[in-house]
Amino acid sequence: PHMDYRQHRRARRLVHECCNYDEGNCLLLDDGEPCVCVQSISFSPMCHWFRVAVLPLDGELAAALLCRGSRKRCA
Numbered sequence: 914p915h916m917d918y919r920q921h922r923r924a925r926r927l928v929h930e931c932c933n934y935d936e937g938n939c940l941l942l943d944d945g946e947p948c949v950c951v952q953s954i955s956f957s958p959m960c961h962w963f964r965v966a967v968l969p970l971d972g973e974l975a976a977a978l979l980c981r982g983s984r985k986r987c988a
Contacts, residue, residue, distance in 0.1 A: 914978045916956045923974050924963075928953045931967045 916924060933940040934950055941962060942948035952960040958968060958978055968975045 914957065916958070916978065920974060920977065921956050923971060924958065924968070925953055927967050927971055927974075928963070930970060931963060933962060 928934055928950055931950075931952075934953075937949060937953065938947040939950040939952075939960075942951070950960075952958070952963045958964050964979070968978070
């Protein structure tokens, strides 16, 4: 799912709640070199940890981004 600008701003605020967020960098992606937090620069919920552990903190945003509602899947 792609976020609009308002959703992106809400997600960026949530990124700071992530336990892997360290001054703009992601501790999970750190392999000796600092790596920017992908979720803080993306307009899509790319980070699995963010989708599972952080996004549910904002139920309304999570529902808007993750729930497919009445969309049907291809057979």
